[in-house]
Each structure stands twice: as C-alpha cells, then as structure tokens.
Amino acid sequence: MKISMIVAMDEDGCIGKRGNLPWRISSDLSRFRRLTEGDGFNAVVMGRKTWDSLPDSFRPLPERLNIVMSRDTTWSHDDAESALYPGRAIEIAYADGCEECWIIGGGQIYEMFLEHVDEIHLTTVHTSNSGEVFFPVWERKNWIETKIEETEIDEKNEFRTTYSTWKRK
Ligand SMILES: NC(=O)c1ccc[n+]([C@@H]2O[C@H](COP(=O)([O-])OP(=O)(O)OC[C@H]3O[C@@H](n4cnc5c(N)ncnc54)[C@H](OP(=O)(O)O)[C@@H]3O)[C@@H](O)[C@H]2O)c1
Numbered sequence: 001m002k003i004s005m006i007v008a009m010d011e012d013g014c015i016g017k018r019g020n021l022p023w024r025i026s027s028d029l030s031r032f033r034r035l036t037e038g039d040g041f042n043a044v045v046m047g048r049k050t051w052d053s054l055p056d057s058f059r060p061l062p063e064r065l066n067i068v069m070s071r072d073t074t075w076s077h078d079d080a081e082s083a084l085y086p087g088r089a090i091e092i093a094y095a096d097g098c099e100e101c102w103i104i105g106g107g108q109i110y111e112m113f114l115e116h117v118d119e120i121h122l123t124t125v126h127t128s129n130s131g132e133v134f135f136p137v138w139e140r141k142n143w144i145e146t147k148i149e150e151t152e153i154d155e156k157n158e159f160r161t162t163y164s165t166w167k168r169k
Helices: 026-037 048-053 086-095 107-116
Strands: 002-010 014-016 042-047 064-069 081-083 100-103 119-125 143-151 161-168
Touching (some): 014 107, 026 161, 064 086, 064 107
Parallel strands (some): 002 119, 042 100
16 A cells, blocks of 8 residues: 655644644645545544544545544544554554555644655645644655646636655655
C-alpha cells in the first residue's frame, strides 16, 4: 500500500486559518478529490480538527475510508475509523484493503507523518500571510520536484496556483 501526502500551502507554508482553508480554490478541491479517490479504494487520514472542519455534506469524504486521528479514546463516529497513533491509522487502511493511504492534514498530522512518506502532492497557492496553521519545517533540498500544472485566477479560483509532486531523493 502506497502512503502519500497531499497539501495546499501558500508561499510561506501556511495551510489553515481559523479552523478552515484560507482560500477558495475550486480547481484544487477537484484535484484533491480526483487524486485521493483514485481508481480503486483508498483511505484518507486526517486530524480530528480537520474532520471537524468538513461541512456535513462532505463528511465523511465519499468513496474513501475516512480515518481520524485523535488522542481521545472515546472519539467515535459512525462514518469514520479512529486512530490513536500513526501506525494504527496505516494498519486500519491496510487491513481494509486500501490501495493508497493519503495523509490529508492538518498541521499536526502532516508533522507526524512527514518522515513516513516518500511523495508529497503540493499545491502552492501564490499568496502569503494566509493564516495561523503551518506545514511543518520541510527540508526541500532532500526532495525532487516535478511541476505538473499551473492554474490562473478566475471566478472560482481566488489565487494563481502551481501543482507539483515532490519525491524523496
Ligand atoms: N491546506 C491544506 O491542504 C489543509 C489540509 C487539511 C487541513 N487544513 C487546515 O489545517 C487546520 C487544522 O490543522 P491542525 O494542525 O490545527 O489540526 P489537525 O492536524 O487537523 O488535528 C489535530 C488533532 O489531531 C489529533 N492528534 C494530534 N496528534 C496526535 C497523535 N500523536 N496521536 C493521535 N491524535 C493526534 C488531536 O485530536 P484530539 O484533540 O481529538 O485528541 C489534535 O487535536 C484547519 O485550518 C484546516 O482547514 C489545511
């Protein structure tokens, strides 16, 4: 089972503002859905705060096994699995036969899994000062970037973006 990370951040590494995404970038949300759903059955691993941030209509994220990391042993939800530690999240995804396990944030969950992934799907949102939650410190010199796509501003996309994949050297 492949384990991948997906994140959108501004030019300073910011990923969140007051419990939500700081921007409205429709093309990025579509890409997120397409990549994380994939062709088979995949898992998404998120922090409890990110789970709380999802609108009811998007919770659970459809067609994917939703795994929520929480230290609260009483946390439970009919539509998601809960995991107390990173290895447990991976174990659940593997046991359910997932082909790919996507680490989808937020900040605390990226920090926990960064050393365990070999591929990061990154959308850079070309703005700064977006909010107060950040991606962890990341040694980009140890990774190789492949640029995939750039998108421009339009009525559904607040900022210009660059989508690239980063593979560990
Ligand atoms: N730009 C992006 O791509 C992106 C993606 C996802 C999220 N976000 C944004 O990121 C922000 C949320 O990030 P965040 O860092 O505040 O929260 P988070 O990572 O979503 O969730 C934090 C929670 O995860 C649980 N947790 C943390 N470490 C754990 C561990 N070692 N073992 C088990 N559970 C653990 C805890 O839950 P309990 O408190 O229940 O114990 C903790 O409160 C939001 O603004 C969201 O919109 C952005």
